[in-house]
Amino acid sequence: xxxxxxxxxxxxxGLRNFAFTNFKEIGESMGFDIQYWNNTVFSLKDNLGFxxxxxxxxxxxxxxxxxxxxxxxxxxxxxxxxxxxxxYATYKFPFSYQGIKNSIKTLFIKTLxxxxxxxxxxxxxxxxxxxxxxxxxxxxxxxxxxxxxKPALIFCTTQRATxxxxxxxxxxxxxxxxxxxxxxxDNVPKAMQVVETDYYVVWSDLMKAxxxxxxxxxxxxxIFVTGTPQFEPHFNTALKQSKAAFFKQYxxxxxxxxxxxxxxxxxxxxxxxxYLEDLxxxxxxxxxxxxxxGIIYRKCPVDFTNRYATVLAEHKDIIKVLDPIWKQVGKxxxxxxxxxxxxxxxxxxxxxSEFVTNVCSSTVFxxxxxxxxxxxxxxxxxxxxxxxxxxxxxxxxxxxxxxPSTSAAVFCTDKKELExxxxxxxxxxxxxxxxxxxxxxxxxxxxxxxxSERIWEHINQLLx
Numbered sequence: 001x002x003x004x005x006x007x008x009x010x011x012x013x014g015l016r017n018f019a020f021t022n023f024k025e026i027g028e029s030m031g032f033d034i035q036y037w038n039n040t041v042f043s044l045k046d047n048l049g050f051x052x053x054x055x056x057x058x059x060x061x062x063x064x065x066x067x068x069x070x071x072x073x074x075x076x077x078x079x080x081x082x083x084x085x086x087x088y089a090t091y092k093f094p095f096s097y098q099g100i101k102n103s104i105k106t107l108f109i110k111t112l113x114x115x116x117x118x119x120x121x122x123x124x125x126x127x128x129x130x131x132x133x134x135x136x137x138x139x140x141x142x143x144x145x146x147x148x149x150k151p152a153l154i155f156c157t158t159q160r161a162t163x164x165x166x167x168x169x170x171x172x173x174x175x176x177x178x179x180x181x182x183x184x185x186d187n188v189p190k191a192m193q194v195v196e197t198d199y200y201v202v203w204s205d206l207m208k209a210x211x212x213x214x215x216x217x218x219x220x221x222x223i224f225v226t227g228t229p230q231f232e233p234h235f236n237t238a239l240k241q242s243k244a245a246f247f248k249q250y251x252x253x254x255x256x257x258x259x260x261x262x263x264x265x266x267x268x269x270x271x272x273x274x275y276l277e278d279l280x281x282x283x284x285x286x287x288x289x290x291x292x293x294g295i296i297y298r299k300c301p302v303d304f305t306n307r308y309a310t311v312l313a314e315h316k317d318i319i320k321v322l323d324p325i326w327k328q329v330g331k332x333x334x335x336x337x338x339x340x341x342x343x344x345x346x347x348x349x350x351x352x353s354e355f356v357t358n359v360c361s362s363t364v365f366x367x368x369x370x371x372x373x374x375x376x377x378x379x380x381x382x383x384x385x386x387x388x389x390x391x392x393x394x395x396x397x398x399x400x401x402x403x404p405s406t407s408a409a410v411f412c413t414d415k416k417e418l419e420x421x422x423x424x425x426x427x428x429x430x431x432x433x434x435x436x437x438x439x440x441x442x443x444x445x446x447x448x449x450x451x452s453e454r455i456w457e458h459i460n461q462l463l464x
Contacts, residue, residue, distance in 0.1 A: 002033040003463050006053070006151040010164035012040045012337045013183060014157025017229040019044060020340040023452040030456050035149070039163050042337050053149055057141040060162050061132040066105060068162050068194060070112035071125045075191035077117055079214065090393050091190045126196070133166040134173075143170035152463055155455075156180040159200070160192045168195050177462055179224075181455075182207060185362055185443050188214055189398035199462065201455055203228045204445045206402055224458040227444055227451030234369040235449035239347040246348045250322055256294040257426065258320070259283065260353040262363045263299040263308070269359040270388050271381045273308045278377075279357055280315040282419040287318075291426070295319045296353055298346075301326040302336050322349065355425050357412075360394040364409055365444065368436035373425050375418075376409045399443075407432055408439040 005027065007018055017023065019036070027034050036044045036052040044050040073092060080088040095106040116125050133139055154171045156164055159180045171178050178197035182188060185203065188210040200223045202208050208223045233239060247254045261279055264272045276297060283293045297312065301324045312319055325342035328335065350356075350366055355373040358364075364374040378395055394400075395411075403409070410425065410432050412418050424430035440448070447454070 002031055003152045004033040006035055006037040006154045008037040008154050008156045010039045010161035016338045018157045021229040021232050023229055026452045027456045057138045061136040064132050064162050066109050067129045070109045072191045073113050074117055074122050087396055136166055139166040139170050142167040146174055154178045158183040160194050162194055164195045186399040201226050206442055226454035227448045229451045231448045233343040239344050241348050243352050246352050256292050258294045258296045258353050260296045260349055260356040262356050262358040262361055264359050265300045265303050266305055269391050271383050273311050274381045275377045277311045278415055278418055280318050282422050283318055285419055297321050359391050365440045368440055371433050373431045374409050376411050378411050378413050402442050404438045405435050408435040
């Protein structure tokens with residue numbers, strides 16, 4: 001009899017990894033009955049033909065987000081004190097006092113922090129979150145679904161969603177094993193572990209060490225190192241189009257060499273449009289000296305601003321916009337969901353661009369798989385003023401300490417250097433690919449192409 005596994009989507013961030021890769025096919029080939037426990041607005045049944053159990057009750061306890069915010073602040077405070085490191089303070093988002101409602105919420109959160117700002121206080125907050133969610137109607141709703149469908153195991157596709165708490169507590173109380181995937185390379189030090197499960201799936205030995213470092217209630221035997229399905233499509237050569245076909249599909253000039261500018265979200269890089277402008281000016285200067293270059297601008301899928309419009313209009317002869325193939329199905333950032341076709345586009349953007357430039361994005365790894373360099377912008381823009389976040393703090397974050405050397409990316413620390421760096425990469429005298437591949441192995445493990453297979457192997461061991 002096939003073992004039924006619920007692949008749980010508390011929100012849409014896991015769809016790219018676990019619905020649009022070969023994750024399902026690999027699990028089915030190993031004999032699992034895979035059903036998607038779906039808390040998103042995206043219908044896996046209607047769009048992909050997958051078996052799904054829809055969670056229609058999306059209401060978490062109204063106090064849970066406030067306790068979760070307090071929990072994150074307390075964890076960061078503890079880390080800052082324990083490791084004597086001010087970087088943890090930079091992970092905190094500012095509180096809002098706009099309007100009476102926000103002011104009351106802020107005062108409540110700050111009160112929780114004030115009375116629980118310790119290891120023992122953190123335990124109280126965790127217990128309180130569990131208590132609130134067990135009292136919430138969604139808990140009983142999810143528990144009834146589990147009793148009806150009787151899965152052998154729940155695999156949660158992200159550790160950072162408050163929408164997952166009640167469902168996983170229901171599974172725990174029914175004795176159903178739970179596993180969660182740590183979603184992103186920067187999540188552990190940023191105190192983004194919202195759920196607590198029986199087992200944790202991480203990308204690498206580095207991430208395993210981080211989980212053990214920050215969460216003393218998790219034991220080494222509860223953590224499985226697998227890699228992440230995020231990068232698996234880059235190893236699927238069936239996705240590759242010829243340069244001629246790709247350029248024709250997106251109306252690119254076959255005679256030009258293209259540099260990819262990978263856009264950031266507004267929080268990470270609030271002045272991102274000016275880095276695109278700097279690249280466009282550098283390209284224009286090089287073209288005036290005999291080069292024939294263009295720029296592929298691929299925006300951040302969850303950037304809804306029009307902040308690039310002026311730059312794109314002024315440099316439309318140089319910049320070609322290739323928007324990610326994502327679909328907005330709701331108003332929240334995690335309700336912008338990828339289409340499967342976006343894998344094809346990203347693969348070929350990487351394959352047919354000369355290199356990528358951005359601010360601190362993990363796209364450095366997407367491109368290094370294709371042996372393509374990456375320039376990281378790391379200088380202030382003159383438009384920087386009080387209240388606008390300086391991108392420089394990004395590179396001080398804990399996850400950037402995983403770099404084996406500063407040569408793992410090409411850092412542009414002065415706008416005046418950009419044109420020279422671009423020229424040096426194009427003529428082959430500058431590259432970060434070798435060191436970048438070492439960094440990629442540290443972050444994503446030794447066999448990133450086998451992440452889905454590794455996850456299912458560990459699930460199989462648990463159920464055997």
